Amino acid sequence: MPAAKKNGQQTVWFQNPPVIVATATIVGAKEGQGPLGHTFDKVVEDGYYGEKTWERGERRMLAEVMQTAVSRANLQPQNIDFLLAGDLLNQIISANFTARDLGIPFIGLYGACSTMYESMALGAMLIDGGYAENVLVGVSSHNSTAERQYRYPTEQGVQRPLHAQWTVTGAAAAVLSRQGTGPVITHATIGKVIDLGQGDPNDMGAAMAPAAADTMARHLADTARQPEYYDLFVTGDLGVYGRELALQLMRQKGYDISTRFNDCGVMIFSPEQDAHAGGSGCACSGVVTCGYLLQEVRAGRLKRFFGLGTGALLSPVSTMQGETVPGIAHGVVIEGR
Amino acid sequence: MKDDQPLEIQKKQYKQMVDGVRPRPALARNVFRAFVVGGLIALIGQFLINFYQGRGLPLTEAGAAASATLVFLAALLTGLGIYDEIARFAGAGSIVPITGFANSMVAPAMEYRGEGLVLGVGARLFTIAGPVLVFGIVTAWAAALLYYFFR
Structure with missing residues (x-):
């Protein structure tokens, strides 16, 4: 059961x-x-x-x-x-x-x-x-x-x-x-560790994009929802190129989210700041979610979004020993109330 | 890419996708910058050699003095947080010359100061430069051996 x-x-x-x-x-x-x-x-x-x-x-x-x-x-x-x-x-x-x-x-x-x-x-x-x-x-x-x-x-x-x-x-x-006022968490989708063989420790966006796409597609299938149900899909730190890869992977899975998909790592720095593909790190999705995104929800400009934290599960040792970089993505649905 | 395909095929297809998206480094620009900055460092070196020779040092000793000066300057710029900014612009142009070596010693020294003088700075000083030294010495040794037998 x-x-x-x-x-x-x-x-x-x-x-x-x-x-x-x-x-x-x-x-x-x-x-x-x-x-x-x-x-x-x-x-x-x-x-x-x-x-x-x-x-x-x-x-x-x-x-x-x-x-x-x-x-x-x-x-x-x-x-x-x-x-x-x-x-x-x-x-x-x-x-x-x-x-x-x-x-x-x-x-x-x-x-x-x-x-x-x-x-x-x-x-x-x-x-x-x-x-x-x-x-x-x-x-x-x-x-x-x-x-x-x-x-x-x-x-x-x-x-x-x-x-x-x-x-x-x-x-x-x-x-x-349990009670109080503010945005609420209605669903959570726990991701699987996914590794499509990317080994470049500098390219974590490519390592994590398959996990992000897998969790997004799995969430939509599990909840029987269409992408249009959400104002925004937002990943933690895929960066410019990882975001593009996740979009392509989602398209292959039959979902077009290109009009409603952003990435905290892309949002937090401007191209002039020389951060290359964008921000990363625990705090990247943390501060953008707890700052900008939740402020938008509280202000009513964003009604409902599916946010995903994306993690590259590498260590300096695994990289030195030539292992590939597994990725993971966990998502929660946040709604304005 | 379909999820029901074998993982090896998925990996291959994904690699193609990544190669299509990943940005190409601006090779010509990077090579040009490396050439200019590397050349400039060499030019400063030559200037220093001439300077020391002019003050009466023989050529070999003027060369050593010039190297020491460059190492000092690179260490100073590393300490001031400027060298990594130069390197970001110059790439190989600031890694290959002697100044790059100085940078690779001073950077870890600063970095691991928090872990103490002996096990922090002492143990980690050669984390970047160490391999260069090891393989430099091994190569020199092999070259000397060849020279000994085949001269």
């Missing part, structure tokens, strides 16, 4: 759609200069954010957005049942160390850059399952901490390929609640 709140193969629906009651975002200087700069709560000019290392700076951003989101929801940390968070650093130290200071029961997540949507999907399940009243979700990434872990030292003089992306510096957090 299929589960009571499951639609089709990979989609769950929420009987009482959890409410996104509060959000908070912080970004770095480059993101602040981008086209969405005005939609973020705070722009931090100093990459260290007053700390001794970049890692500590990233952590401070994450802690700050979490505290802001909780206080905007008029809650105290002790009112939060679970904290779901993750980041890109080895052993997710940003999330772990932030949780150490917050004192909220913590579930650490790693979905690479898909973590924001992974955490929203799981948080909504916890709430609608009756296991939580309030869940705090959050992610962070930092260009300098990610570059040094995955690629080169930051001051190393290298010319990046045109399809490379720029890890977004920033942090985003959201409070999901």
Whole structure:
């Protein structure tokens, strides 16, 4: 017998759609200069954010957005049942160390850059399952901490390929609640890990596009909806070329979403900012969703969208050993209420 | 691409799709920039050699002094956060000359300062330059061996 709140193969629906009651975002200087700069709560000019290392700076951003989101929801940390968070650093130290200071029961997540949507999907399940009243979700990434872990030292003089992306510096957090006012999460589609053999660690858009297309098509099939049902499909960080690949893959699956498809990585930087294919990182989908997208929903300009976090599940070790890059995409449906 | 096809065929078709979408690097432009900037660095080197020779150093020592000066300048520019901006423009033009080597030593040194002097800077100083040294030394050794037997 299929589960009571499951639609089709990979989609769950929420009987009482959890409410996104509060959000908070912080970004770095480059993101602040981008086209969405005005939609973020705070722009931090100093990459260290007053700390001794970049890692500590990233952590401070994450802690700050979490505290802001909780206080905007008029809650105290002790009112939060679970904290779901993750980041890109080895052993997710940003999330772990932030949780150490917050004192909220913590579930650490790693979905690479898909973590924001992974955490929203799981948080909504916890709430609608009756296991939580309030869940705090959050992610962070930092260009300098990610570059040094995955690629080169930051001051190393290298010319990046045109399809490379720029890890977004920033942090985003959201409070999901069983009741309250704000946009709601009605469905979540959990993605499968998909690998079509792309091995270039610089081209994560190409590695993730098949996963994004698979989750989008699966969601539409599971819910028996047409693409027109949504105002927008928005992926996390496919970048310019990954977005194009996802569009082509969707067309092959029989769906034309070209008029209603965007990508947070494409939206966050303008072409003049020399970010090449666009932004990436946990914070990319995090800050664009918790900033611009949810503001549009609250203002009524966007009624319903299917957002996807897209993750490239590589590690520096797997790349060195010549493995290909598996991708994953988790999606949630967010509606204005 | 149909989902019911074998994965290997899907992979092949997807590779074609990716190759069609992926942007081509502006090869002519990159080569030109590399040529100009690399040449400019060489020109500065020649200027420095002439300068040191003019102050009375013999040619080999003037060359060494010029190299040291270039290494110092590259290290300084790396520390100021300028060298990676030059490299973004110049590509191979700023990687190949001696200044690129200096950059590849100073960048990790700065990067891993947070992990301490010994296990941070000390252990990681050669992460980029290390392979160059290893294979440079191996090649020199092989060349010397050939020279010894076949001269």
